[in-house]
Amino acid sequence: MKALEKIGKTAALAAILATTFALASGCNGVRRRLTITSEPSGAVVYLNNKEIGKTPIATNFLYSGTYHIRCYKEGYETTEKKYKTGTPWYLWPGFDFFSENFVPGEIRDEQSCHVELPLKREVPENELWEAATRLREETHNNSSLNYYVGGDDYVDSNEEAEASEAPSF
Numbered sequence: 001m002k003a004l005e006k007i008g009k010t011a012a013l014a015a016i017l018a019t020t021f022a023l024a025s026g027c028n029g030v031r032r033r034l035t036i037t038s039e040p041s042g043a044v045v046y047l048n049n050k051e052i053g054k055t056p057i058a059t060n061f062l063y064s065g066t067y068h069i070r071c072y073k074e075g076y077e078t079t080e081k082k083y084k085t086g087t088p089w090y091l092w093p094g095f096d097f098f099s100e101n102f103v104p105g106e107i108r109d110e111q112s113c114h115v116e117l118p119l120k121r122e123v124p125e126n127e128l129w130e131a132a133t134r135l136r137e138e139t140h141n142n143s144s145l146n147y148y149v150g151g152d153d154y155v156d157s158n159e160e161a162e163a164s165e166a167p168s169f
Contacts, residue, residue, distance in 0.1 A: 029106065031106050032062065032064075036057050036114075038117055043055045046072075067083050068081075069083050073117055078117075079117050085111050
């Protein structure tokens with residue numbers, strides 16, 4: 001009788017494993033895609049400081065969270081944006097194990113982010129000269145900079161040290 005019980009338990013375990021394998025084999029998990037567009041299109045996109053291409057572009061992402069997006073295009077201001085991906089209910093802790101491993105087929109988590117790039121403002125040459133002159137005057141008039149540019153309160157530590165003193169370690 002014990003031999004039959006052992007065979008029955010083994011058969012039950014084999015059936016559970018076979019069912020689990022059958023369910024899991026048809027599962028592709030969750031496919032996460034982030035599509036980034038811009039106005040104007042054709043901007044170079046950096047995702048978390050890694051260049052991924054030009055807009056419009058779609059890329060896979062591994063986790064829900066905050067991503068740093070930077071877009072650059074000649075003639076436009078470089079624009080930086082933090083994008084927080086949403087977390088759908090099937091990726092909540094507890095549910096995520098089953099949605100990744102046991103749901104047949106593929107679940108798609110499609111997210112999109114749009115970035116507006118304003119035109120770069122051309123600064124007239126006279127404004128640049130005025131700003132440079134103003135900064136130069138502020139630098140020369142700022143007394144707190146004397147320490148760095150040779151002011152009287154700067155003392156070289158080697159001048160104060162006596163020649164007979166041995167360095168202490």
